Amino acid sequence: MRLSSMADYAVVIMSAAARHCGGARVSAGQLAMETGLPVPTVQKLVSKLAAAGLMRSSRGVGGGLKLARPPAAISLADIVEAVEGPIALTACLDQAKSDCTLEAGCNVRGHWPAVNAALRGALAQVALTQLAEDI
Numbered sequence: 001m002r003l004s005s006m007a008d009y010a011v012v013i014m015s016a017a018a019r020h021c022g023g024a025r026v027s028a029g030q031l032a033m034e035t036g037l038p039v040p041t042v043q044k045l046v047s048k049l050a051a052a053g054l055m056r057s058s059r060g061v062g063g064g065l066k067l068a069r070p071p072a073a074i075s076l077a078d079i080v081e082a083v084e085g086p087i088a089l090t091a092c093l094d095q096a097k098s099d100c101t102l103e104a105g106c107n108v109r110g111h112w113p114a115v116n117a118a119l120r121g122a123l124a125q126v127a128l129t130q131l132a133e134d135i
Helices: 005-018 028-035 039-051 076-084 109-124 128-132
Strands: 055-058 064-067
Touching (some): 005 039, 005 064, 005 128, 028 039, 028 064, 039 076
Antiparallel strands (some): 055 064
């Protein structure tokens, strides 16, 4: 399994924002400069992160972006789900996306919810504070 580039970039953006936590708000341009990502990409992801309740945006003097919650209360799972949707290794459990020809006789399908829950649980154990630390 590999995260999409957009999910990876969202983690990078949130980590950069977390390093400003408690300080002044930051702009999408500043986050782009700090991360090396293009401004339009940062703006698109900030919109998704805000819609998921992970970032707040305000306009005007003193406006900008900030985390909606403390970094310790935001997990890697929260960030990935904000961009990718529910964490799942297979699409067979999503009726809207399932096109599996083996579905009728599949003996594995019933086990995927436990696997997906384990993966989500592992990602949920990684707090944004950890991701924002310098290694």
